[in-house]
Amino acid sequence: MDSAQFTATPAAADPAGPHMHVVHLPNAAPVRRKPGSTGVPQIVPQIIWAHGWMHTHANLLPLANTCTHGRDNYLLDMPGFGRSGMPPATWGTQDYADHAAAWLRTLPRGRRIWVGHSFGCRVGLQLAARHPDLLDGLFLMAAAGLPRRRTPMERFTRGCRIAAFKTLKHLNWLGFGAERVRRFFGSADYANAGALRPVFVSVVNENLSDVAARVACPVHLLYGENDTETPPSMGQDFARLLAHAHLQVLPRFGHLDILTAGGHQAVYALDTFCEEIFGG
Amino acid sequence: MSNGKIRVAVFFGGRSPEHDVSIVTGLQVIQALDAARYEPVPVYVDRCGVWRTGEKLLDRATYIPARDADGLPAVSLEIAPGKGGMLVEQTSKLFGKPRRIPFDVAIPAFHGPYGEDGDMQGLFEAVGIPYTGMRVLASAIFMDKAATKQALAGSGIPMLPCAVLRKPVGGLLPPRADIEAALAGITLPGCLKPAHLGSSIGVAKVDSIEEIEAVLPGLFGNDTVAIVEPYLDGCVEYNISVRRDGEGHATSAIERPKRDSELLDFRQKYLSSGGKTGGKTGGTGGGAKSAGDSGSAGMLSLTREINPDLPESLEGRIRDFAVRTYAAFGGTGAPRMDFMYDATRDEVWLNEVNPIPGSFAFFLWEAAETPVRFTRLLSLMIDEARAMARHTACPDDPTPEAARLFPRR
Numbered sequence: 001m002d003s004a005q006f007t008a009t010p011a012a013a014d015p016a017g018p019h020m021h022v023v024h025l026p027n028a029a030p031v032r033r034k035p036g037s038t039g040v041p042q043i044v045p046q047i048i049w050a051h052g053w054m055h056t057h058a059n060l061l062p063l064a065n066t067c068t069h070g071r072d073n074y075l076l077d078m079p080g081f082g083r084s085g086m087p088p089a090t091w092g093t094q095d096y097a098d099h100a101a102a103w104l105r106t107l108p109r110g111r112r113i114w115v116g117h118s119f120g121c122r123v124g125l126q127l128a129a130r131h132p133d134l135l136d137g138l139f140l141m142a143a144a145g146l147p148r149r150r151t152p153m154e155r156f157t158r159g160c161r162i163a164a165f166k167t168l169k170h171l172n173w174l175g176f177g178a179e180r181v182r183r184f185f186g187s188a189d190y191a192n193a194g195a196l197r198p199v200f201v202s203v204v205n206e207n208l209s210d211v212a213a214r215v216a217c218p219v220h221l222l223y224g225e226n227d228t229e230t231p232p233s234m235g236q237d238f239a240r241l242l243a244h245a246h247l248q249v250l251p252r253f254g255h256l257d258i259l260t261a262g263g264h265q266a267v268y269a270l271d272t273f274c275e276e277i278f279g280g
Numbered sequence: 281m282s283n284g285k286i287r288v289a290v291f292f293g294g295r296s297p298e299h300d301v302s303i304v305t306g307l308q309v310i311q312a313l314d315a316a317r318y319e320p321v322p323v324y325v326d327r328c329g330v331w332r333t334g335e336k337l338l339d340r341a342t343y344i345p346a347r348d349a350d351g352l353p354a355v356s357l358e359i360a361p362g363k364g365g366m367l368v369e370q371t372s373k374l375f376g377k378p379r380r381i382p383f384d385v386a387i388p389a390f391h392g393p394y395g396e397d398g399d400m401q402g403l404f405e406a407v408g409i410p411y412t413g414m415r416v417l418a419s420a421i422f423m424d425k426a427a428t429k430q431a432l433a434g435s436g437i438p439m440l441p442c443a444v445l446r447k448p449v450g451g452l453l454p455p456r457a458d459i460e461a462a463l464a465g466i467t468l469p470g471c472l473k474p475a476h477l478g479s480s481i482g483v484a485k486v487d488s489i490e491e492i493e494a495v496l497p498g499l500f501g502n503d504t505v506a507i508v509e510p511y512l513d514g515c516v517e518y519n520i521s522v523r524r525d526g527e528g529h530a531t532s533a534i535e536r537p538k539r540d541s542e543l544l545d546f547r548q549k550y551l552s553s554g555g556k557t558g559g560k561t562g563g564t565g566g567g568a569k570s571a572g573d574s575g576s577a578g579m580l581s582l583t584r585e586i587n588p589d590l591p592e593s594l595e596g597r598i599r600d601f602a603v604r605t606y607a608a609f610g611g612t613g614a615p616r617m618d619f620m621y622d623a624t625r626d627e628v629w630l631n632e633v634n635p636i637p638g639s640f641a642f643f644l645w646e647a648a649e650t651p652v653r654f655t656r657l658l659s660l661m662i663d664e665a666r667a668m669a670r671h672t673a674c675p676d677d678p679t680p681e682a683a684r685l686f687p688r689r
């Protein structure tokens with residue numbers, strides 16, 4: 001599949017932007033023409049795959065590999081990940097969305113679905129809200145972007161943790177290194193974000209409620225029942241905010257294995273959604 | 281049904297040399313079942329034949345590395361027909377009744393004896409439980425390579441001749457005279473195979489009767505019948521799956537298993553690592569019966585080529601022979617047919633039929649001309665199982681009036 005890779009820089013719209021590595025899995029089925037048509041073949045429907053935080057296109061490749069029948073697949077390495085360049089500043093998801101939009105405008109405009117996982121869903125929601133002409137549907141797996149529902153006890157524990165973090169951060173003279181404190185109190189993604197840490201902080205603090213409310217295209221929300229990063233309750237909240245959303249919860253799967261062990265059901269749901277959007 | 285969902289009992293493991301492979305297939309099936317329609321009930325048959333159930337079975341760590349599922353409750357099948365499937369917990373509680381676990385459909389995900397060969401299918405048939413896959417007769421015949429050749433003789437489906445060697449009642453090696461008599465008409469070198477096992481277990485090239493005598497005791501540790509076929513040097517293997525499609529049949533993509541050595545053995549097939557990804561179109565999980573992998577990027581994808589370029593006439597013959605084999609005994613389910621092809625003679629032979637192929641051969645269906653997802657394939661098989669059960673349902677009083685000797689109330 002590596003032969004189909006290419007690097008795209010949306011120069012026209014964003015000459016200063018980082019290059020974005022894209023893997024293209026072309027349609028593997030014969031292209032159908034409209035009945036009676038002898039001219040240019042129809043543009044094959046497109047699926048754009050956007051990975052989660054600290055992932056690359058490779059995490060979605062096994063799923064995309066099974067979706068080449070009658071569809072063109074494009075798998076992105078988001079700026080800062082995989083073989084793409086670093087974002088030039090502390091980007092938020094709207095910047096990622098604008099960057100992806102500039103690249104999408106270079107593609108022929110066929111019917112198009114954005115498939116995201118976790119962070120890739122945040123970008124997809126921004127894209128659908130900010131550039132509604134570019135997408136026909138969102139298929140979001142373990143979508144992040146809303147505040148988590150917390151019990152009073154969880155809120156209390158979290159408050160204590162934040163207070164302890166802020167206190168210890170200012171007590172360097174006691175021997176607590178700031179980085180050690182951050183690593184101890186921060187999430188694994190935060191600890192491992194490296195140069196992308198400012199971007200991470202910017203992204204995780206976003207509340208996409210207003211963005212979701214502006215999304216007009218159909219959205220399929222897929223969550224793993226045992227997901228502790230983006231629990232199904234977040235999907236319920238998204239479903240309430242989105243104009244045309246369907247929520248599906250897969251029993252027994254979590255935030256990551258929804259892409260692997262849960263992959264069979266995920267692509268089956270994607271097929272159904274594609275039929276709805278692309279028709280037939 | 282509960283919550284409007286069909287309860288599907290997935291049976292796997294079993295008293296077979298392919299026990300471990302069956303665990304992988306069983307868990308893949310559970311993961312792929314359409315959660316919107318089905319509620320899976322895992323039923324693990326351990327190496328001793330004890331049936332167990334419980335949520336813990338859904339975790340692969342239960343089986344790796346050989347951590348027994350002993351702590352899970354043993355269950356048995358209630359065999360009163362007409363009530364659907366009912367598993368009953370085998371506990372000796374002082375108070376309270378044993379837990380009863382109903383189910384609507386059974387999916388046998390066994391490989392090899394005691395599960396793929398008609399045994400389990402017969403049990404489900406007797407109790408009246410809808411089950412997926414081939415029926416009793418087809419399972420029994422196709423799981424016996426010698427019986428398959430006999431049953432399909434004269435059908436026009438080409439098969440290699442074979443000698444049949446049976447495990448003696450006492451011991452593991454038949455007398456030399458019996459081996460020589462059985463081998464009449466077969467020229468060595470030959471290919472010695474267990475008659476009932478798949479996954480290439482126990483397959484060996486034999487050049488002489490002495491070699492046969494050396495290999496047989498080990499083979500008869502796992503099987504009771506062996507066959508010897510002429511050894512075909514340089515042959516290529518092609519596999520394909522078949523299923524019902526309305527009133528007709530549908531065939532899957534064709535795969536060509538890759539091979540490094542003379543014969544594909546079990547370890548190469550399931551435990552190899554590294555190498556290239558083959559094929560024009562892959563599958564969600566690559567298929568496989570990989571022992572330790574989570575199901576994604578299964579290792580079988582490393583050892584096969586999906587949709588290889590084939591001459592049209594060869595592809596046509598393979599598809600035709602596969603459909604005719606499938607239909608010979610009222611085909612149901614989605615078995616995999618394995619063929620051998622000799623390019624120099626342009627001849628193709630049916631090698632064996634797998635009534636329950638590893639991973640249900642979903643990767644072949646996902647790469648078919650009209651792709652069928654694993655989740656969809658399972659739904660189709662369950663629909664077929666329920667239709668078959670309705671079709672063959674026994675009336676309340678099976679004795680026709682003319683045959684009744686005793687008055688009915």
